Amino acid sequence: MDPCNVFLVDSDGSKRSYTANLNQKLAAFLRSISILTGRETTLISLGEQFYGRDYNDYTLRQLGFRQGIDVELMSDFKGGGGPTIPFMFNSLSQKKIINFGSAPYLRVVCRGVSFFGVCKNRRCEAFDSEAICTLGYGEFDIRDTVECKVKCPVCYQKMLNSCNFGFYMAKWKIKGVKGVKVGGGKFKFEDESWDEHFTTFKEGDNIDWQYMTLTVSNTRTS
Numbered sequence: 001m002d003p004c005n006v007f008l009v010d011s012d013g014s015k016r017s018y019t020a021n022l023n024q025k026l027a028a029f030l031r032s033i034s035i036l037t038g039r040e041t042t043l044i045s046l047g048e049q050f051y052g053r054d055y056n057d058y059t060l061r062q063l064g065f066r067q068g069i070d071v072e073l074m075s076d077f078k079g080g081g082g083p084t085i086p087f088m089f090n091s092l093s094q095k096k097i098i099n100f101g102s103a104p105y106l107r108v109v110c111r112g113v114s115f116f117g118v119c120k121n122r123r124c125e126a127f128d129s130e131a132i133c134t135l136g137y138g139e140f141d142i143r144d145t146v147e148c149k150v151k152c153p154v155c156y157q158k159m160l161n162s163c164n165f166g167f168y169m170a171k172w173k174i175k176g177v178k179g180v181k182v183g184g185g186k187f188k189f190e191d192e193s194w195d196e197h198f199t200t201f202k203e204g205d206n207i208d209w210q211y212m213t214l215t216v217s218n219t220r221t222s
């Protein structure tokens with residue numbers, strides 16, 4: 001251990017002092033600061049001799065860190081704990097109610113939340129057509145759900161282009177933060193759907209989201 005105090009200059013200009021071990025690699029040092037501050041931290045200024053190299057593999061001593069040096073860092077809050085790369089999903093601004101009598105294929109939805117998606121498995125009879133995957137009741141992280149959990153009801157392979165959902169016999173709460181490009185606003189919505197209809201949102205109205213969480217519960221038990 002070869003400790004030294006390093007000043008980190010934050011993106012807002014404020015300075016903080018951290019104890020660094022000069023034998024530690026930069027990647028490990030930045031990770032420890034991210035854990036301490038709860039912010040994603042990256043180095044933004046370093047000597048010219050390191051340009052174009054992957055300096056995460058260098059030790060702090062090799063990078064020229066020494067007692068009293070100022071190091072400029074960029075840090076971002078990890079809003080909601082998710083990564084900051086946005087994902088595409090419906091804007092949820094226009095509700096659409098479908099009565100079951102007028103849309104027979106929707107009778108296959110079960111209780112709770114159902115996600116729309118497109119099956120891309122050539123051997124599946126649902127290939128290239130929109131299908132519905134019901135996931136029932138519970139808590140959902142929407143980024144994680146559309147990336148990993150929306151499966152074709154026929155072949156059980158992951159479906160693509162899942163940007164919309166709908167509800168049947170359910171109460172639901174949605175919380176989210178929109179992407180920076182669309183203003184980054186906070187979003188909250190609560191509603192419920194009863195026996196005779198399926199509630200969804202207008203198709204094709206997609207925007208970037210930073211994160212979205214959904215809680216779905218049974219209307220009859222609550």
Ligand SMILES: [Zn+2]
Pocket residue numbers: 119120121124125126127152153154155156157
């Ligand atoms: Zn399929």
